[in-house]
Amino acid sequence: MSPSNSKPAANNLDAFFMPFTANRQFKKNPRLLAKAKGVHYWTPEGRKVIDGTAGLWCVNAGHGREEIKAAIVKQLEEMDYAPSFQMGHPKSFELAARHAAMLPGDLNHAFYCNSGSEAVDSALKIALAYQRARGQGTRTRLIGRERGYHGVGFGGISVGGMVNNRKWFGSLLPGVDHLPHTHDLKRNAFSRGEPEHGVELADELERIVGLHDASNIAAVIVEPCAGSTGFLPPPKGYLKRLREICDKHGILLIFDEVITGFGRLGASFAAEKFGVVPDLMTVAKGISNATVPMGGVFVRKHIYEGLMNGPDSAIDLFHGYTYSAHPLACAAASAVLDIYRDEGLFQRAAELSAYWEDGVHSLKGTGGITDIRNLGMAAGIDFESRKDAPGARGYDTFVKAFELGLMVRQAGDCIAMSPPLIIEKNQIDEIIDITGKAIKATA
Numbered sequence: 001m002s003p004s005n006s007k008p009a010a011n012n013l014d015a016f017f018m019p020f021t022a023n024r025q026f027k028k029n030p031r032l033l034a035k036a037k038g039v040h041y042w043t044p045e046g047r048k049v050i051d052g053t054a055g056l057w058c059v060n061a062g063h064g065r066e067e068i069k070a071a072i073v074k075q076l077e078e079m080d081y082a083p084s085f086q087m088g089h090p091k092s093f094e095l096a097a098r099h100a101a102m103l104p105g106d107l108n109h110a111f112y113c114n115s116g117s118e119a120v121d122s123a124l125k126i127a128l129a130y131q132r133a134r135g136q137g138t139r140t141r142l143i144g145r146e147r148g149y150h151g152v153g154f155g156g157i158s159v160g161g162m163v164n165n166r167k168w169f170g171s172l173l174p175g176v177d178h179l180p181h182t183h184d185l186k187r188n189a190f191s192r193g194e195p196e197h198g199v200e201l202a203d204e205l206e207r208i209v210g211l212h213d214a215s216n217i218a219a220v221i222v223e224p225c226a227g228s229t230g231f232l233p234p235p236k237g238y239l240k241r242l243r244e245i246c247d248k249h250g251i252l253l254i255f256d257e258v259i260t261g262f263g264r265l266g267a268s269f270a271a272e273k274f275g276v277v278p279d280l281m282t283v284a285k286g287i288s289n290a291t292v293p294m295g296g297v298f299v300r301k302h303i304y305e306g307l308m309n310g311p312d313s314a315i316d317l318f319h320g321y322t323y324s325a326h327p328l329a330c331a332a333a334s335a336v337l338d339i340y341r342d343e344g345l346f347q348r349a350a351e352l353s354a355y356w357e358d359g360v361h362s363l364k365g366t367g368g369i370t371d372i373r374n375l376g377m378a379a380g381i382d383f384e385s386r387k388d389a390p391g392a393r394g395y396d397t398f399v400k401a402f403e404l405g406l407m408v409r410q411a412g413d414c415i416a417m418s419p420p421l422i423i424e425k426n427q428i429d430e431i432i433d434i435t436g437k438a439i440k441a442t443a
C-alpha cells in the first residue's frame with residue numbers, strides 16, 4: 001500500500017514500537033504530550049505538566065524558543081541539506097569554531113553526528129584510530145564503568161554498565177573491561193554536591209592496567225556524573241585521579257558529556273567545572289536544545305593532528321554519517337549558543353543550584369527516601385523498593401508525579417530530575433512539592 005492510502009485510525013497506538021518503554025502497559029494507559037513552551041508541557045486534553053527533566057535532559061534553554069525556530073526556518077529556506085563527505089557548508093565550520101572557542105584546554109576540533117549514541121561510538125572509533133595512527137595499534141581495549149550509560153550503539157552498550165541494556169544483545173565488543181561505579185550509600189548518603197568518599201575508586205584503573213597491560217588499552221570512557229542510573233556525581237578528586245592514571249599510562253580519557261555538557265552543572269561542561277580536560281568529549285542533547293537531533297565529539301589538538309599523518313590526499317578518518325553536521329542542526333546549535341550566551345544560562349544554573357540543592361534535600365525523611373544526590377541543576381532521589389518488585393515503586397512514583405502535573409525520570413526505584421535552566425524559584429518549589437507528594441503516595 002502506498003503511504004497515501006494507509007490512513008491510520010485515529011488514536012490507534014498500536015503501530016509505533018516505542019523505545020525503552022513497556023509498550024503494552026503504556027498503550028493501556030498512555031501518557032501523551034502534545035504541546036510545549038518554556039518549562040511546561042501540555043497533554044492533548046490541555047493538562048499542564050511542569051517539565052522536571054528538560055525532556056530527556058536535553059531542553060536546557062526551555063521549550064519553544066522562537067530564536068531557534070527562526071534559525072531553522074531560515075536555514076531550511078536557504079539550503080535544506082548538504083553532504084559533509086568531501087564537501088562542506090559554512091555553518092558547520094562556524095559552529096565548530098564557536099564550540100572550540102568555548103571548550104576548555106586544547107579541546108579544539110569538533111566532529112558532528114546525530115545523537116549521543118553516535119557520539120560515543122564515534123569517540124571510541126577515533127580513540128582506536130588515533131592509537132593506531134601513532135604506532136600503538138596494540139591498544140585496542142576499551143574501559144567503561146559499571147552503572148555507566150553511553151547510549152545504545154554496540155560500542156556504547158559494551159562500555160556501558162547497565163545490565164538490561166547489555167544482556168539481550170549477545171557478546172558485544174570484545175576486549176572491554178569496567179571500573180567499579182562510585183555510588184557508595186554507606187559513606188556518602190545524602191551528599192550535597194560531590195561526595196566526600198571514593199577518590200580511591202579511580203585507582204581501580206591501575207588494577208585493570210595490571211591485568212591487561214597499558215600497551216593494550218586504548219581509552220577509558222566515563223560520564224563525569226553518571227546520569228541514567230540515577231544521577232551520581234563523582235567523588236571529590238576522582239576525575240583528576242583518573243586523568244593522572246591515564247596520563248601515566250598513555251591511555252586516552254573520554255568524558256561522555258551528553259548530559260553534563262551545555263550548562264547542566266552550572267558550567268559549560270563538566271570538564272570546566274572539575275578542571276579536568278579529557279582527550280575526547282562526547283556531547284548531544286543540549287547542543288541543539290533537542291530541536292534538531294545532533295551529537296558531537298570534541299577532540300584535543302593532539303588527537304586531531306595525530307590523525308592527519310598520511311599524505312594530504314588521504315582520508316583521515318573512515319567514519320561519518322550522511323547527516324554529520326546537517327545544516328538544520330548546525331543552524332539550531334548556533335542559535336542555541338546565542339541563547340546560552342545572551343541569557344547567561346550556565347551562570348544562571350550555577351546561581352540557582354544552591355536553591356535547587358536545598359529544595360531536593362528538604363525531601364529527606366519523606367516516604368522511605370534512602371538517598372538524595374545533587375550537583376548543578378540535577379538530582380537523584382532513591383527510595384525503598386517494594387518487596388520482590390524492584391522498580392515497581394519507581395514506576396508508580398513517576399506515574400503519580402505525572403498525574404499531579406510533573407514529569408520526572410524514573411531509573412529503578414529512583415527519580416532523577418534535571419529541569420530546564422530557565423526554571424524559576426517558584427517552579428522549583430512546585431517540582432519539589434509534587435515530587436514529595438508522589439513519593440509519599442507510593443510509600
Ligand SMILES: Cc1ncc(COP(=O)(O)O)c(C=O)c1O
Nearest residue numbers: 115116117149150151256258259
Ligand atoms: C551519558 C549519555 N551518553 C549517551 C547517551 C545517548 O544519547 P542518545 O539517546 O542521543 O543516543 C545518553 C542519553 O541519555 C547519555 O545520557
